[in-house]
Amino acid sequence: MKIKVGVVFGGSSVEHEISVISALQAIDNIDKEKYEVVPIYIAKNKDWYTGSYLLDIENYSDLEELLKHVSKVTLQKYNNEFCLINNKKLFNKVEATIDIILPVVHGQNVEDGSLAGFLETIGIPYVGSGVLGSSLGQDKVVMKQVFAKEDIPIVDYIWFYDYEYENNSDKYLKEIAEIGYPVVVKPASLGSSIGINFVKSEKDITKAIEEAITYDKKIIVEKGVENLIEVNCSVLGNYEHQDVSILEEVLSDNSILTFNDKYVGNGKSKGASKGMVNTSRIIPANIDKETKKKVEEISLKVFKTLNLSGVCRIDYLINSKTKEIFVNEPNTIPGSLAFYLWEAKGKAYKELLDDIIKLGIRDYKNKQNKVSCFDTNVLKDYKKGGIKNKS
Numbered sequence: 001m002k003i004k005v006g007v008v009f010g011g012s013s014v015e016h017e018i019s020v021i022s023a024l025q026a027i028d029n030i031d032k033e034k035y036e037v038v039p040i041y042i043a044k045n046k047d048w049y050t051g052s053y054l055l056d057i058e059n060y061s062d063l064e065e066l067l068k069h070v071s072k073v074t075l076q077k078y079n080n081e082f083c084l085i086n087n088k089k090l091f092n093k094v095e096a097t098i099d100i101i102l103p104v105v106h107g108q109n110v111e112d113g114s115l116a117g118f119l120e121t122i123g124i125p126y127v128g129s130g131v132l133g134s135s136l137g138q139d140k141v142v143m144k145q146v147f148a149k150e151d152i153p154i155v156d157y158i159w160f161y162d163y164e165y166e167n168n169s170d171k172y173l174k175e176i177a178e179i180g181y182p183v184v185v186k187p188a189s190l191g192s193s194i195g196i197n198f199v200k201s202e203k204d205i206t207k208a209i210e211e212a213i214t215y216d217k218k219i220i221v222e223k224g225v226e227n228l229i230e231v232n233c234s235v236l237g238n239y240e241h242q243d244v245s246i247l248e249e250v251l252s253d254n255s256i257l258t259f260n261d262k263y264v265g266n267g268k269s270k271g272a273s274k275g276m277v278n279t280s281r282i283i284p285a286n287i288d289k290e291t292k293k294k295v296e297e298i299s300l301k302v303f304k305t306l307n308l309s310g311v312c313r314i315d316y317l318i319n320s321k322t323k324e325i326f327v328n329e330p331n332t333i334p335g336s337l338a339f340y341l342w343e344a345k346g347k348a349y350k351e352l353l354d355d356i357i358k359l360g361i362r363d364y365k366n367k368q369n370k371v372s373c374f375d376t377n378v379l380k381d382y383k384k385g386g387i388k389n390k391s
Helices: 016-029 057-061 063-069 114-122 131-138 140-149 162-167 169-179 202-213 259-264 289-305 335-343 349-368
Strands: 003-010 035-042 048-050 071-078 081-086 093-098 100-103 157-161 183-187 197-199 218-223 228-237 242-244 248-250 310-319 325-331
Touching: 003 016, 003 093, 016 035, 016 057, 016 335, 016 349, 057 063, 071 093, 071 114, 100 114, 100 349, 114 131, 131 140, 131 325, 140 218, 140 289, 140 325, 157 162, 157 169, 162 169, 162 202, 162 218, 169 202, 169 218, 183 202, 197 202, 202 218, 228 289, 228 335, 228 349, 242 289, 289 310, 289 325, 310 335, 310 349, 335 349
Parallel strands: 003 035, 003 100
Antiparallel strands: 035 048, 048 071, 071 081, 081 093, 157 218, 183 197, 183 218, 228 242, 228 248, 228 310, 310 325
8 A cells, every 4th residue: 555645835935936846846756656645735825735736837827726726625633544624525525644744845934843843733744854953954043053052163143133133233233344244144044045145345234134134033144254165965864874965066156055046047948947956066066075074974963963854955165275164054854855966876866755754754653652641641630729639
């Protein structure tokens, strides 16, 4: 019997469309001999939908029209199975049953631990990092605070909330000047390079901060790395076992890799975007063996430190002259699931998906072996005025 995999994608996130691209890539490559795929689309208004109409990327050109051809559902445990329930139908029609969830979501309200927390409350097995790892991987400020504690190399930075900047901008502009230009201004909780600006001088800093504030309440400003090369490494595994991919060197005409670099490309291609596959890159990265080894070692440490699971991609900033290595950020559910880094190592996308689904099942079984609640009910002796003291 095939394992029924619910592939969840979309969500109330500025990375909504990127999630759609990544998810449909995964669905196209999953082993249909072993798995039955059930697409689960989270619309921008946070409603959940399923249906075969979701499998064609051309149908997403008009999202209002798309929703006319799919069934609105809720995910819940029903008759001892995990089901997608169509509440509009009489007697709560079951649209599909699910054995395990494969989240292919990016950004706030989904990748940041929100979806993992929801799945935990239902109790359904799922692929990838849990609530803690997902949350740490999304918040660039807390992430750096954890890295600093674990002696994981990061660039100098400051951070602040939007209201703090609005009430005392001079203070933070002075702190930024002390770090020294150039700097990179980022919303703390976004991905896909959205809202990020490379700022070379003080005259452009205010505009960059104001743009970041439109996306997030928490802002981080990082020291720019000189002689920059950007290198990415993917890690596959869980808390017990981890493996690293081939490293890539990412190329850009800009000082930092932008959203357009990652997903739009040069604008000459026709049809749907190929996601992170669009990005110009060198595989394997053109770096020396010692630097490569250090990046691999740091990647494993980052993965374990943040409690990650499944497949992630960790992005690095390297000074090509001094060989200094800085962790930029991990992507707990990377664009295109970083399959191209594993293909370069000889692992086909179909095999990668099989691996992460198996890891999800293993993590679920491990969790079931731990005590999470007690069968006894301490409230059975509850009386008005409190619990009886039997001592």
